[in-house]
Amino acid sequence: MADTLHRTPLTRDRILLAAVALADATGIQSLSMRNLAQDLGVVPMALYKHVANKDELLDGMIDVVVGEIDPPRQDTDWKQSVRLRILSARQMLIRHPWAPLAIESRNMATMAVLAYLDSVVATLRAGGFSTDLAHHVMHAMGSRILGFSQELFDASRRAGQTGVAEVDAPTGFPPEIAARFPHLAEISAAASHDDASTVGSGCDDQFEFEFALDLLLDGIDRLRQQGWTSSHRVR
Template structure:
């Protein structure tokens, strides 16, 4: 351990190293464990040394978000708009799955960094290059929302309650299902309609990746239809189709 710290001290500290170590620390221990003191310990330096490269923790978090966004794979320049958007979004999803803390960071950061703006600009550009009007693209981006980054808040998101559910004895779970069947039959019917996998955030055991891609493809189908119809918000407001 001592030798590792000595080696770390001999490597010149720069902003890239600070961000790389911060991302690794958040990956390992979560954002709650991230502090300038803890990060300095991991780098084998005194905390004050970090402030030469990041002004404060907010700037550190902004830089971490940018570092994660830089991992999202680009798409081929000759890909059609639909393939380009789909591949970019699914790459963003895989990136955020590698860095579980990044979703919360993206949701809570108020500063739109160059990497955030560049990524957003690129996604918008994919629709515009595909022949979408500026008006339709505006509404498309509203519809995509956080899905652009590879995540979404789902209707059946019950991550907080699953730990308690796992501790409930089987007979109690059976009673709960029976009560659901009597009081909320439609919810129960829909929630148990598909094959499920453990560890989901969509519903207890739902296949997250399948549900995400299903909704993304559904939206892309709708966007494509509106683009073919030369849809505009002005015509819609006048009672058009």
């Protein structure tokens, strides 16, 4: 009776936090309702009182980790505010390397993802962006807004696992391929990557991420200053 009285109640929040911890420890591929129930010390059917199925579980897990992204800064300009939030999102993904592919796997964005994206647009609009330019900025930024981007030569893209693309290593190209594509082999051998900063499968390292992010933000700022609209496109 005493054990029953002191047992931690099973709640949706407790289930989601346990699922996030399990995915962090073993990868998203190993996550199942059965082993999650085992971790929580309950029978699998007990979970279904709080989450309808694994899809709902994944959506909830995404919302938990996206909720870790820092809120928008009010004491800086739009560019610094957006940059800091994106880098905060990237730090979240370092803590949860399974999250990028979990986010990409969903047919619809979760409520937390939508709220985050909406707040980024709000920052752009408050910074003087037209609706038109903000629309194109969001397309240009893509998944980078959420702290990750697909690596061009990633051959190790597997859900929930970390790893750098094979091209990141000087030995990434077999000799016969390097001979056929010498320019790619040259830059892959010259590149320096820090394995410890890799967010996850399909994501570049921190330096490359910030390099591209700053190029985008600087270019976007120039368009904002010029009053660019989509009617300026070359057809």
